[in-house]
Amino acid sequence: MRPMLEDPTPKRLRWRAHHRGTKEADRMIGGFFDAHHQQWNAQEMALFEALLEEQDVDIMAWCIGTQKVPERFEGEMMIAMQRLDYLPIDR
Known part of the structure; x- marks a missing residue:
């Protein structure tokens, strides 16, 4: 009997978060x-998955505060994204 694979959801979400189409979006959303994903429960994973359905320019605008965050994404996850303290800076 083959051992059960670990939950594929984090792997799938990681791939989607890191392959957005631009380097900036890949770093912001993937970073x-x-x-943060290791601390998320199933509801937070689902919220992040829904966020990934949005356009990168919108997600990035919400993070940097140039557009109002839609009510469905308001909350702790978006507050954490807006801190931008998870982005490494190349020197």
């Missing part, structure tokens, strides 16, 4: 996922 956030890497920094």
